[in-house]
Amino acid sequence: MRKENNPPKLFLKFFRWYCNDHLSDAVLGDMIELYFRRKKKLGKRKADLLFVWNVLCFLQLFAIKRKPLPQNNIAMFENYLKIAWRTMARQKMYTGIKVGGFAIGLATCMLIFLFIRNEISYDKQYANQHIYRVYNDWRGPDGGAWTSFPANIHTILKNDYGEVEKSARLIPYKWFNAGSNLMRRDDRVDNTYEEGFAYADNDLLDILDVPLIYGNRSQALTKPMSIVLSKKMADKYFPNEDPVGKIIILNEEKTKPFVVGGVMRDFPANAHIHYEFFITLANVEFWPGEQTSWCCWNYNAYVKLRPDTDIPSFEKKLTSMRETYLVSYLEKAGDQSVTDIKKYHFFGLQPVEDIYLKSGKINDENQHGDMRYIWLFGGIAVFILILACINFINLSTAKSANRAKEVGLRKVVGSARSYLVNQFLTESLVYSFVSFALAVVLVILVMPFFNSLSGKQLSIPWITWWLLPSLCVGAIMAGVIAGIYPAFYLSAFKPVDVLKGSLSRGSKSSTMRGAMVIFQFTTSIILIIGTFIIYKQMNFILHAKIGFNKDQIIMIQGANTLERQHDAFKNELKQLAEVENTTSNNYLPVYGTNRDQNGLWKEGKQKIDKPVYGQFWYVDEDYIPTLGMKLVEGRNFDEKLKSDSASIIINQALARAMGYKKSVGERMGNGRTYHVIGVVEDFHFDTMKGEIRPLCMVMGKGGNIVSVKVKSKNMATALSSINKVWDKFMPHQPFRYTFLDESYARMYDDVDRMGRIFASFAGLAIIVACLGLFALSAFMVEQRSKEISIRLVMGASVRNVFRLLTQNFVKLVLISFLIAAPISWYMMDKWLEDYKYKITITWDVFMVSGVVSVMIALLTISYQSISAALANPATTLRSE
């Protein structure tokens, strides 16, 4: 029958698709007979139309295909599952690698997901919208942004700008009673050291929507000398009672008792601030005139704006604050920086929920997340998952030869391709679900380790409604994605080829497999190189010449309560055999100690020159020797010289900034004039991310921290004898100390953490890649066992066979290395840009990483290769 004679093909097909088997052929026959009869009589067009009409008329219940009976389907799936189970059980190693590798990838993804979810959840809990933090925006050269303001900022914001509904201040720094204190109830004797103090206005509770458990939020901090405790602290000091109205003594200052004004709920872990105590700012004046002057910037400001405020235009409006207050203050003082300020100083508003993640250039005291790390970790997690999926695909296709006969036979007995696709997808889903279950177990096991690594408190959110459904959806999706290529690949075998045995045994996709191995190893090598470089930088930081000696120094904290006994305490410590020297002050070159930025001028130039900004530290005469700093010029302070109360020691950076050729003998100051008696070698008192900034030191007594340089190597006995001295002086205060080197290392916690996280990721990636490589090499050996045996019989040596089997893989790893090296060099160069003091990336890092990865790959392959080369050829060949 010629083609053009036929009725419309589409509808023919359509009919066959919907019609049940009982009628299909007979009715179609009838319709075709009728069609030809009509064509003769009415012509093709009409016959076609009528045919279509007929087909549509049959679209009725009696003719439509019934759904296949459900029992049948279940039986089929039972069979699929049984076959899947048998395949899994038959090849334990492959199954282990497939499932294990996949589970590792999944577990990594889950952990990273939890981590990212936590990072982006910060400060989303407030009922108030439109709450912002005000910051200074310096749009000049070396622009920056910071959050501190003068004391009267909140009244100015409230009174001068109609957009502001509420404004409040916060002192987050270690400053007066903010930071840490010794604390006790007034009816107890012993003090306890507590951290997490901050000064705040009462309105801050309202703006940040802090829920109160006891007390009234509208007046918890309105009375002078009132204090609000967190729930945790209230439970500690006032268990089972309402603490409102109770008295608290800080630092033994009995003349200044604090009254508890309320108890607030503990800040959630994902808030940008976590304070245990808020001390009121009502009626606080730290020195005469402090509250109204624009001299000193120590307050952070939060505002709640009217909902209809347009932020950009309000920010512009805030500039008037600069003109009215700041410029007029500076002009009155004759400050020369006023022209720059007029040009560059602006104000900005940052939504509170952006503080944690998106602070970028804004410099503040809070702990921050980093958007870049979120992208990085997310990316790495996805990559590791891809590596695991690649193993899955690779192994499935590689083992295809073993399934080919099954596929062929199924097709011969009437299985359609779609059934086979279904079967392989089912199998892949089984793998996926097993892997997911395993992954969840892994996550539970690894969680504590991961928490210590990332410094977070994460847990699996079992109680949320979306957890199980999303796990199931994830398992299904992963199963389908990983299974779809093998499913179509395997089901496409032609039964004739397979059963004749002429199917090339999985070699068709060897390029594909090679590419996948390269991808896996490229990722792994990039991570290895990254880890190396981060560790080198960390090592550099910890062992660099930092300008002082951080070893063997104990910092005794909370020494301010010694008051007039400072010198006596110091002298008694110096008597101890274990102690070399001791110094007492607030300023140390590690985080968590005081900083004081001052404007500095040469003598008499205060109204003429722009100031040089530098740290202004009060230290005693033992400071420089105790910390092992080096004087490059001049001399140290001398207690016996009366004139040294007006002497100053500067660092090299300040000498440069001042333009001194010879510093000793110059006169300079911060308003009060000092006589320069010495220059100390630059030492790092900030992280190495920035350059060493100007710093100067003058004589001062007292201080929070007594630093003790220990002579003997036996730290334990030294500590116990120091403790005894302490107890003699301060019987009611616990002896609390830290080590300087540990505090120093803590400054680089984030680098250290990055290093460890990278190392774990690199380890994971390598494990997954090696699992895949191991299985692939096993497969290769299996495929070529006859060839190897024949070679051995013909006289090939073990070494020949080993080379034959490994060289291909080693080549792939080398190619990966060539791809990975430039990528990782570029990435790590970017990372190092953050640091002013850094290592240079040298070729040896790449060398070592390359050798390491090749070695790992070789080790992985060699087990299989060597066992193949050592096998008795007779056993393999006999079976033919």
Place this chain on the structure above:
Amino acid sequence: MKGTYLGEFEELVLLTVGILFDDAYGLAIADEFEKQTDRNVMISSVHKALVRLEEKGYLKSHLGGATATRGGRDKRLYTLTQAGIKVLNQSKELRNSMYKQVPRIVWGS
């Protein structure tokens, strides 16, 4: 078992199958039906009726008799079952007896 009630259309189809005897398949039945009754009929209605009659047990079918004009496809050939013959007889007797009971006067002169 569905109801065994025989509709008018079904009865006529059943009779047509009887008339055609050994070549009763969908299209032939439709043709014969049109010829006998002068009514137009959709081929789908005929098949629908045939399926239903087979379900009721009045017809049985087998495949066979493919021709080139049908694109080489088999016909589904229907024959009456004993039950089919019986139900036709019953129907005819019912009509006869009811016909007889109509008073003469009704038929007119």
